[in-house]
Amino acid sequence: MAAQSTLRHSGDPLLAILGPWARLFRSKVKHTSKAARLAATLAFIITILSGAYGGRSWLRQRSKKKAQRQRLLRRNSGLRGKDGSRTIIVPYRSSTAEVKIHPTKPMTFDAHRRLFLNPPRAARLGEGQMTGQVPPPNTKPGLNIAFIHQFLSLLSIMIPHWNSKESGLLFSQGLFLLLRTYLSLVVTRLDGEIVRDLVAGNGRSFLWGIVKWCGVGGFASYTNAAIKFLQSKVAIAFRTRLTRYIHDLYLNDNLNYYKLLNLDGGIGQGADQFITNDLTLFTASAASLYSSIGKPLVDLFVFNYQLFRSLGPLALTGLLANYFITATALRRLSPPFGKLKAVEGRKEGDFRALHARLIANAEEVAFYGGADMEKIFLDKGYKDLKVWMEGIYRLKIRYNMLEDFVLKYSWSAFGYLITSLPVFLPEWGGLGGRSELPTSDTTQSSSTTNRSHGRMQQFITNKRLMLSLADAGGRMMYSIKDLSELAGYTSRVYTLISTLHRVQAAAYYPPRGTSPEPYSLSDVLGTLHRGYDGVRLENVPLVAPAIYPLPGNLLIPSLSFTITPGAHVLISGPNGAGKSSIARVLGGLWPVYRGLVSRPRNSGIDGIMFLPQRPYLASGTLRDQVIYPHSEMDMRDSGRKDYELLQILEDVRLGYLPEREGGWDVRKEWKDVLSGGEKQRMALARLLYHEPRYAVIDEGTSAVSSDVEGLLYERCKERGITLLTISTRVSLKRYHEWNLDLGQGEEGDEWTFDRIGTEQEKEGVERELESLRERLAKVEGWRKRREEIDAELGKVWVSGQHEEGTELPPPEYAEKEEESGGPS
Numbered sequence: 001m002a003a004q005s006t007l008r009h010s011g012d013p014l015l016a017i018l019g020p021w022a023r024l025f026r027s028k029v030k031h032t033s034k035a036a037r038l039a040a041t042l043a044f045i046i047t048i049l050s051g052a053y054g055g056r057s058w059l060r061q062r063s064k065k066k067a068q069r070q071r072l073l074r075r076n077s078g079l080r081g082k083d084g085s086r087t088i089i090v091p092y093r094s095s096t097a098e099v100k101i102h103p104t105k106p107m108t109f110d111a112h113r114r115l116f117l118n119p120p121r122a123a124r125l126g127e128g129q130m131t132g133q134v135p136p137p138n139t140k141p142g143l144n145i146a147f148i149h150q151f152l153s154l155l156s157i158m159i160p161h162w163n164s165k166e167s168g169l170l171f172s173q174g175l176f177l178l179l180r181t182y183l184s185l186v187v188t189r190l191d192g193e194i195v196r197d198l199v200a201g202n203g204r205s206f207l208w209g210i211v212k213w214c215g216v217g218g219f220a221s222y223t224n225a226a227i228k229f230l231q232s233k234v235a236i237a238f239r240t241r242l243t244r245y246i247h248d249l250y251l252n253d254n255l256n257y258y259k260l261l262n263l264d265g266g267i268g269q270g271a272d273q274f275i276t277n278d279l280t281l282f283t284a285s286a287a288s289l290y291s292s293i294g295k296p297l298v299d300l301f302v303f304n305y306q307l308f309r310s311l312g313p314l315a316l317t318g319l320l321a322n323y324f325i326t327a328t329a330l331r332r333l334s335p336p337f338g339k340l341k342a343v344e345g346r347k348e349g350d351f352r353a354l355h356a357r358l359i360a361n362a363e364e365v366a367f368y369g370g371a372d373m374e375k376i377f378l379d380k381g382y383k384d385l386k387v388w389m390e391g392i393y394r395l396k397i398r399y400n401m402l403e404d405f406v407l408k409y410s411w412s413a414f415g416y417l418i419t420s421l422p423v424f425l426p427e428w429g430g431l432g433g434r435s436e437l438p439t440s441d442t443t444q445s446s447s448t449t450n451r452s453h454g455r456m457q458q459f460i461t462n463k464r465l466m467l468s469l470a471d472a473g474g475r476m477m478y479s480i481k482d483l484s485e486l487a488g489y490t491s492r493v494y495t496l497i498s499t500l501h502r503v504q505a506a507a508y509y510p511p512r513g514t515s516p517e518p519y520s521l522s523d524v525l526g527t528l529h530r531g532y533d534g535v536r537l538e539n540v541p542l543v544a545p546a547i548y549p550l551p552g553n554l555l556i557p558s559l560s561f562t563i564t565p566g567a568h569v570l571i572s573g574p575n576g577a578g579k580s581s582i583a584r585v586l587g588g589l590w591p592v593y594r595g596l597v598s599r600p601r602n603s604g605i606d607g608i609m610f611l612p613q614r615p616y617l618a619s620g621t622l623r624d625q626v627i628y629p630h631s632e633m634d635m636r637d638s639g640r641k642d643y644e645l646l647q648i649l650e651d652v653r654l655g656y657l658p659e660r661e662g663g664w665d666v667r668k669e670w671k672d673v674l675s676g677g678e679k680q681r682m683a684l685a686r687l688l689y690h691e692p693r694y695a696v697i698d699e700g701t702s703a704v705s706s707d708v709e710g711l712l713y714e715r716c717k718e719r720g721i722t723l724l725t726i727s728t729r730v731s732l733k734r735y736h737e738w739n740l741d742l743g744q745g746e747e748g749d750e751w752t753f754d755r756i757g758t759e760q761e762k763e764g765v766e767r768e769l770e771s772l773r774e775r776l777a778k779v780e781g782w783r784k785r786r787e788e789i790d791a792e793l794g795k796v797w798v799s800g801q802h803e804e805g806t807e808l809p810p811p812e813y814a815e816k817e818e819e820s821g822g823p824s
């Protein structure tokens with residue numbers, strides 16, 4: 001029996017663990033009363049039942065949530081939180097995942113403005129106020145105080161609180177980095193022991209050493225993988241923080257995405273290269289810096305201390321001197337990697353912008369057959385980039401040679417010298433060196449053997465320490481280059497964010513002690529008043545702005561008119577007179593340089609809506625095209641239904657679209673699917689959906705047939721929308737009450753604002769007729785003058801060649817054909 005039980009125990013380890021517990025349970029059960037057993041059984045059954053019920057409702061909720069997510073994803077929609085956050089649904093593997101986005105608080109932007117617009121003078125960025133640019137053009141990206149300021153400013157966005165997720169990630173990474181250093185130390189010692197045992201022929205210890213080596217190796221591999229994983233997590237967390245911050249600053253009610261390119265111009269071709277490429281490089285570089293500098297720094301301290309213990313103060317002094325000299329030499333001789341990287345980023349951006357332009361205008365270029373011309377632009381853009389990159393590589397090759405020689409070969413030679421110290425200069429060889437001295441209580445031969453084994457172990461350990469140290473020092477040196485490159489990326493990202501802050505705060509100041517250029521961005525004195533039921537301009541000059549700090553171009557010196565509800569206005573005039581410019585000022589795209597502009601507060605319902613000259617079709621579903629700029633979430637919130645959208649499409653004669661395209665949820669490249677007229681009608685459908693009180697329609701029906709055009713205007717008016725139509729078509733007057741006519745006078749900078757169909761307007765027409773009559777009266781005189789000139793020219797032509805009235809000889813080829821009997 002005993003034998004049986006032993007067999008069972010050894011055969012089934014699980015039973016061996018559970019057996020005692022089972023016995024304990026059985027003995028407890030035996031000693032409990034019947035009532036207690038009944039209660040326990042009941043509790044057990046209730047637990048199982050409630051568990052099953054809970055599990056079932058959890059499963060149900062999960063499948064309901066899954067279905068909701070799928071629906072939201074299909075409809076390009078999401079969920080809105082009470083705290084203003086948005087939850088969007090993204091595809092994840094075969095299912096979906098939720099991403100919650102919290103908007104950046106305005107307070108945060110206010111707090112950061114100081115960092116990005118008023119940097120300390122010590123950072124050599126304060127001079128920006130003198131030149132009106134932040135950062136000033138003379139701030140070179142490199143390892144300087146400006147870099148530290150820029151990096152710390154960005155760090156305050158990347159790690160907003162000490163207890164944020166990013167700090168946690170960095171802390172965990174730090175722990176793993178320390179662990180790796182510790183493991184390197186263990187490996188170093190182990191290496192020495194293994195070689196000692198091998199030389200001494202101690203097989204048992206040698207094998208045990210190998211086992212320990214493998215165990216430590218496995219653990220070290222896991223540590224390395226964890227460090228890399230955490231580094232990528234840190235990089236992506238940094239990138240998420242910065243991207244969201246930039247998006248919140250870039251895409252807001254202040255229209256910074258428009259102003260950045262059209263008014264400020266501080267970042268050249270646009271923000272896309274900055275946000276996509278430079279930001280990625282910056283965050284990857286910042287995250288790797290932590291381990292690429294942090295780890296060797298810790299290593300340097302630990303290994304130096306170890307070497308000091310075994311080699312003594314002379315070695316340590318030598319080592320430190322070596323670091324200092326090589327670091328200074330390399331720093332002096334290194335090219336300005338930061339500046340090179342910043343320029344490279346700009347050139348990459350220019351090249352990318354050329355491609356983006358071609359993609360956006362592919363149809364137009366194709367019609368013109370402009371491929372060859374576009375290729376020239378693209379090839380030139382690439383050549384610029386290539387020449388720059390080759391220049392960088394040439395600079396790098398020289399530096400790399402020097403770096404390699406110094407860090408690999410000269411350092412190892414120096415390392416051998418240092419590790420030989422205990423052998424040749426035992427009295428200088430530190431604490432470990434004392435063991436080298438002969439002792440009197442051992443025999444000569446065993447002392448020699450022991451000493452040589454001890455030397456061997458110590459040499460191997462020291463050599464490994466030296467190698468690790470050289471590796472750590474090398475990595476420190478290499479990271480000087482990484483640091484310079486990081487300075488380049490930092491400068492790019494900092495420039496983007498500070499320019500965005502400047503646009504957001506309209507912080508354009510003339511250099512100290514000077515007055516601003518008239519009609520430049522630092523000379524904006526007018527007011528844009530939102531919250532007026534109508535549209536009113538009072539003594540507003542119409543100025544086409546120029547990129548800061550240049551002065552704008554004055555189109556109309558002073559414009560004043562008021563539009564009240566129901567007073568539909570046609571804004572007419574020749575091309576380039578400034579019609580669309582009025583819309584730009586009203587929309588807040590262009591600044592109000594002088595005077596007062598009043599407009600409704602909101603865009604859309606109860607406000608004002610603008611239909612631009614070039615119809616825009618968003619990416620998304622067919623529904624998204626009608627409700628733009630609403631999302632489906634907004635549409636559901638306002639209680640609108642799909643059948644209403646269909647009615648709107650019927651009103652603009654696009655009722656066939658949902659069926660033809662395959663429903664409301666279908667996604668297509670709508671700008672290629674819809675014709676020019678359909679696009680304009682879609683824009684009017686948006687107007688009918690939003691039903692604003694006022695609408696500015698800029699050439700919104702130029703591609704629509706005139707019968708449908710009239711119908712569209714009537715539909716808008718039926719819904720109580722007051723129209724401000726910008727058009728060169730005088731025929732549109734019949735749908736409007738007032739006419740603002742621009743481009744009059746000699747200079748084209750005068751204007752009239754008249755009621756259509758009134759005495760005043762008739763007088764205006766009379767005036768125009770009178771001026772035409774005056775011109776007609778001059779026609780007779782011009783005709784006579786032309787006859788005189790013709791006669792003069794006729795004399796010159798005829799003299800000495802042909803008689804008047806004689807036939808001109810036939811062309812040569814006609815003569816030949818006649819001779820050969822006509823064309824074959």
Ligand SMILES: Nc1ncnc2c1ncn2[C@@H]1O[C@H](COP(=O)(O)OP(=O)(O)OP(=O)(O)O)[C@@H](O)[C@H]1O
Binds near residue numbers: 262555576577582
């Ligand atoms: N972003 C800009 N920067 C500088 N000048 C501009 C800008 N946009 C337009 N302009 C200039 O302002 C003037 C008025 O332009 P606007 O677009 O208002 O003309 P318009 O009367 O609407 O002409 P059209 O009938 O051709 O649409 C033009 O001379 C134009 O070149």
